[in-house]
Amino acid sequence: MSAVLRLGYLPLVDAAPFFVAEALGFADQEGLSLALHPAPSWSALRDMLAMGLVDAAQMLAPVPVAQAMGLGGTRARFDALQLLNANGDVIGVSRALAAKMRDAGYGFDFTDAAGAGRALIAAAGSRLRIGVPFPFSMHMELVHYWLEHLGVALPEDLEIRTVPPPMMAEALAENEIDAFCVGEPWGSATVEAGVGDLLLPGTAIWAFAPEKVLAVRSGWADENPELTGKLMRMIWRAGRWLGEPGNRNLVSDILAAPGRLPISAEVIDRALSGRLILNAAGEVRTTDHLITFHRGAASFPWKSQAAWIATRLAARHGQDPAEAARAAAASFRTDLYRLHLGAAGADLPERDSKIEGAQAAEGPVSAARGKVILLADPFFDRRIFDPTEVLR
Amino acid sequence: MDTPLSIVIVEKDQDRARMIVEGLRAVGAQDIAVFSDDAGLARRIAERSPDLVLIDIASPSRDVIEELTLASSPMERPVAMFVDRSDGALTQAAIEAGVSAYVVDGMRPERIKPILDAAIARFRMVQKMRAELIATRRALEERKVIDRAKGLLMAARGIDEDAAYALLRKTAMAQGRKIVEVAQALVTAAELLK
Numbered sequence: 001m002s003a004v005l006r007l008g009y010l011p012l013v014d015a016a017p018f019f020v021a022e023a024l025g026f027a028d029q030e031g032l033s034l035a036l037h038p039a040p041s042w043s044a045l046r047d048m049l050a051m052g053l054v055d056a057a058q059m060l061a062p063v064p065v066a067q068a069m070g071l072g073g074t075r076a077r078f079d080a081l082q083l084l085n086a087n088g089d090v091i092g093v094s095r096a097l098a099a100k101m102r103d104a105g106y107g108f109d110f111t112d113a114a115g116a117g118r119a120l121i122a123a124a125g126s127r128l129r130i131g132v133p134f135p136f137s138m139h140m141e142l143v144h145y146w147l148e149h150l151g152v153a154l155p156e157d158l159e160i161r162t163v164p165p166p167m168m169a170e171a172l173a174e175n176e177i178d179a180f181c182v183g184e185p186w187g188s189a190t191v192e193a194g195v196g197d198l199l200l201p202g203t204a205i206w207a208f209a210p211e212k213v214l215a216v217r218s219g220w221a222d223e224n225p226e227l228t229g230k231l232m233r234m235i236w237r238a239g240r241w242l243g244e245p246g247n248r249n250l251v252s253d254i255l256a257a258p259g260r261l262p263i264s265a266e267v268i269d270r271a272l273s274g275r276l277i278l279n280a281a282g283e284v285r286t287t288d289h290l291i292t293f294h295r296g297a298a299s300f301p302w303k304s305q306a307a308w309i310a311t312r313l314a315a316r317h318g319q320d321p322a323e324a325a326r327a328a329a330a331s332f333r334t335d336l337y338r339l340h341l342g343a344a345g346a347d348l349p350e351r352d353s354k355i356e357g358a359q360a361a362e363g364p365v366s367a368a369r370g371k372v373i374l375l376a377d378p379f380f381d382r383r384i385f386d387p388t389e390v391l392r
Numbered sequence: 393m394d395t396p397l398s399i400v401i402v403e404k405d406q407d408r409a410r411m412i413v414e415g416l417r418a419v420g421a422q423d424i425a426v427f428s429d430d431a432g433l434a435r436r437i438a439e440r441s442p443d444l445v446l447i448d449i450a451s452p453s454r455d456v457i458e459e460l461t462l463a464s465s466p467m468e469r470p471v472a473m474f475v476d477r478s479d480g481a482l483t484q485a486a487i488e489a490g491v492s493a494y495v496v497d498g499m500r501p502e503r504i505k506p507i508l509d510a511a512i513a514r515f516r517m518v519q520k521m522r523a524e525l526i527a528t529r530r531a532l533e534e535r536k537v538i539d540r541a542k543g544l545l546m547a548a549r550g551i552d553e554d555a556a557y558a559l560l561r562k563t564a565m566a567q568g569r570k571i572v573e574v575a576q577a578l579v580t581a582a583e584l585l586k
Binding site: 040041042043044047051053071072073133134135161162163164166167170171174176317 | 430432434435449450451452453454455456457458459461462483487492494
């Protein structure tokens with residue numbers, strides 16, 4: 001008799017590890033049978049997890065951090081067991097704004113975040129409204145970081161608004177927002193709907209950003225050590241399979257199967273391949289690591305990632321950065337990753353933290369087990385974040 | 393005497409919204425506004441600055457309300473999810489009924505409770521009606537598919553309606569599938585072969 005594990009998710013490309021685990025036998029291998037529960041919104045998914053309606057959930061990486069800091073509508077605490085993926089977001093603008101930017105000579109290179117940001121602000125004038133899916137999300141953090149560090153005066157009326165991803169195209173069409181940052185395929189959906197032009201991949205702002213985590217209620221992992229191990233190994237193996245370039249076409253088909261993602265295999269493949277259509281004229285740009293499931297130790301829940309998110313949130317919400325970073329880092333469970341995935345064959349870095357933004361090119365770091373090769377992770381402005389400033 | 397509670401209901405279906413409003417009026421609520429869950433929701437709620445926001449758990453716009461829980465939100469008074477701050481039985485009831493309630497900070501629970509009880513009762517009713525509607529619609533669609541499959545079999549094999557239905561049922565049982573699945577497969581195949 002296999003244990004039934006209830007997993008909650010939002011129908012997005014980065015829920016892929018759950019579907020792959022179910023479809024390709026990674027769950028069976030651990031004697032697990034999965035009950036997958038789609039949620040209509042991030043707040044609903046967070047509440048499902050908080051109230052025990054699901055055992056584990058796909059979650060925006062900043063959510064466990066925000067909960068650890070006591071921000072948001074509920075008081076639940078979560079643990080991030082591992083990352084489901086790094087990256088996956090795109091930034092786009094309304095067609096009207098895109099036309100203005102083009103008229104001003106901007107070339108939509110889809111690479112240079114500083115140039116794109118300056119062109120955007122120049123075209124927007126005194127008012128700029130940007131839609132993101134959730135107040136605690138990498139989308140929100142990327143937009144803030146990008147605009148704050150451009151070195152130009154921001155529009156007097158700069159507003160970052162919450163818009164659920166499926167409603168992003170509508171919000172653009174109704175002139176509720178001028179620009180957006182959203183996970184694929186919803187950026188491409190605005191292009192398909194003829195209301196938006198893509199401006200940048202999220203990786204142009206931060207080349208290796210923690211996007212979604214596998215989250216459980218605080219205490220659950222310690223009460224269910226055996227089940228936690230099974231869950232983590234299953235997700236890690238699914239992620240490793242997802243990271244194999246040769247599996248891409250099969251991934252799109254698995255995700256687009258009935259009852260999974262309400263998105264066509266062709267559009268899913270754009271996110272997986274990094275080959276995006278920018279605008280209604282059909283201009284194509286290709287970008288690396290648009291979404292990363294496994295390469296570069298992508299699943300390791302670096303405490304420095306939690307600390308980075310926490311210091312950013314602390315600055316905006318008037319909290320003490322060191323206290324916030326410590327609470328957040330404690331919720332990224334590198335101890336469980338080492339315990340459960342080391343034996344399963346995962347490469348383990350020697351340390352729990354790294355200097356974020358310091359990896360200029362793909363390369364090795366010292367490992368406690370195996371060989372750890374990190375992908376380049378610079379911020380667009382080449383700043384670095386040294387977690388030892390806030391984590392002791 | 394307290395000033396009347398200002399309540400916002402986020403619901404795009406007008407009939408459902410009306411049912412919920414009636415339920416709340418019955419327990420004395422007066423100041424009620426209904427917003428559809430389209431773009432610009434957070435702005436419109438902030439402008440009204442209600443004491444209580446009620447929203448369907450299944451609405452994707454719940455994430456918009458989340459913005460109002462932050463100190464930097466467009467609303468001057470931060471809001472919190474009500475179920476989180478109250479007893480477990482009420483929380484369970486609200487979840488089962490499919491309603492999320494957000495209240496502004498400092499609102500006394502005893503002022504909110506009768507309203508929330510009424511809202512839970514109404515949302516439960518709405519949910520039941522919605523489930524019935526979906527079931528009815530599905531049954532209708534299934535019957536249409538089965539009728540088409542019967543027609544195809546009758547024409548192709550020269551059998552009568554009862555025999556066609558019996559054949560579908562026999563095949564479904566043999567394959568451990570539902571009759572409607574077998575019928576759908578047949579209809580799809582027939583369309584491909586046209």
